[in-house]
Amino acid sequence: MKLSVEEFLEKSKNVPVIDVRTPAEFDKGHIPGAYNIPLLSNEERAIVGTMYKQVGKEPAFEKALEYSGPNMVNFVREAKKKAIDNKLLVYCWRGGMRSGSMAWLFNAAGIESHTLDGGYKAFRRHIHSAFDRTNKIIVLGGYTGSGKTEILKELSKQVQVVDLEGFAHHKGSAFGFIGQSEQPTTEQFENNLGIEWLKLNPDKDIWLEDESRNIGRVYLPDNIYNKIRNAPVIFIEISKEIRIERLIKDYAGYDDKLLQKAIDKIKKRIGGLRYQLATKALENNDYSEVADITLSYYDKAYLYGLNKREKEKIFKLKIIDNNPGNASKVILDYYQSLNIF
Known part of the structure; x- marks a missing residue:
């Protein structure tokens, strides 16, 4: 049958x-x-x-x-x-x-x-027809190290959240492969994501993290990427000090060879001098300096992408502590006060 x-x-x-x-x-x-x-x-x-x-x-x-x-x-x-x-x-x-x-x-x-x-x-x-459905997408944005994934995990206790980076087995940056299992093929990523998407209530908000077209070697479906680019963004502003602290916690425990491999990937983007400084800092186990140098590049790159969005769809919110649970409550209260949809 x-x-x-x-x-x-x-x-x-x-x-x-x-x-x-x-x-x-x-x-x-x-x-x-x-x-x-x-x-x-x-x-x-x-x-x-x-x-x-x-x-x-x-x-x-x-x-x-x-x-x-x-x-x-x-x-x-x-x-x-x-x-x-x-x-x-x-x-x-x-x-x-x-x-x-x-x-x-x-x-x-x-x-x-x-x-x-x-x-x-x-x-x-x-x-793919499910990806084409009209959805109320909310994008959580913020500079690298803002803890968006952890905050979304907390938000998922109250709202619909899809962890794109979780499905991709990659955190998005050049360092994003560290501590992750092997990435699926783009086709398998779409399949896994598709099954999750079919479970969602299309009448309720869906929260996603702001992503580039690709997450590591995996590419987002065009219809999902376009939804992200056209959706309202709650952009969380978190101090560089907190972000550096979080990045050290996330990556400093791994083999320095993996960290160097990540730095090598962005050598041309950060420039020769910064590359040398980051490499030297890594040799000295100065992970704070490594994070500071690489964030200078990532912050500029993220801001460039943010400025390409419609300004009236960007809503900035300062987050003052390093607690994802507290941050999720502040973000949800702020979002509900906006009456976007």
């Missing part, structure tokens, strides 16, 4: 999902939480695809059977390990032969299996 994307995702809350595409397709991007039981290997898929184009459908189909036939028992064994209450959901790229064949096999083996109508391609369309 074929299910719509909405039906498929609803059932996936309780039923395991099997992606039968190649490992390469799966690694590029998949439905979050899916397991990969590939009908064909990367190499086999390439050969079958070439045959389909050059020789025709029937020879390609026979070749695929030649490859997959001997593995049928292994497919079933893997499926039984993953099934819950003897049920599975199955998808491929377009919801065609690959998922249909595997679902047939699993059903024949006694595992109740349903496929995704339109396949992974339909899922991708679905999440």
Whole structure:
């Protein structure tokens, strides 16, 4: 039985999902939480695809059977390990032969299996349509080291918040990779973000952190980036001293080689003299000086982006302490007093 994307995702809350595409397709991007039981290997898929184009459908189909036939028992064994209450959901790229064949096999083996109508391609369309929805976006802005992520975490106890940097496994700056797990592909980032976006109430405010088009190696969907750029910004002004203190806390405990790697990334941007001073400060374990030098660059870069926004959509607010919980209360009270929407 074929299910719509909405039906498929609803059932996936309780039923395991099997992606039968190649490992390469799966690694590029998949439905979050899916397991990969590939009908064909990367190499086999390439050969079958070439045959389909050059020789025709029937020879390609026979070749695929030649490859997959001997593995049928292994497919079933893997499926039984993953099934819950003897049920599975199955998808491929377009919801065609690959998922249909595997679902047939699993059903024949006694595992109740349903496929995704339109396949992974339909899922991708679905999440991008969700990104296109009209939302009431509020952006939390502030210079590097302002603790925006921590403040948003506190705000999430009262309002809808999406942690873009959390999904990207990166904090945004040249130092943002430090202490983070490996970044997902941009496609997988969109998938993970899309599932979260679908959970949001479109009638309520959604708070996001101010971000560039890319967060490390991951790029925001155009529609999300445009929402950020056009949304009202609560720009929190926090002293440089507090920001330096926070950056030392966040990064000074890591290997200095990682910090040097980050400084190397912005060498051209901060200039030769500042690069040398930052490197020397790092050698002397003067993390405060390293932070001070790099903030001079980041503050200027952030201000440049802020000045490109519509001035009437920027609302500045001074935050005087280093407590995210207190800051979140001040910010929310201030926002509610503005009556923006």
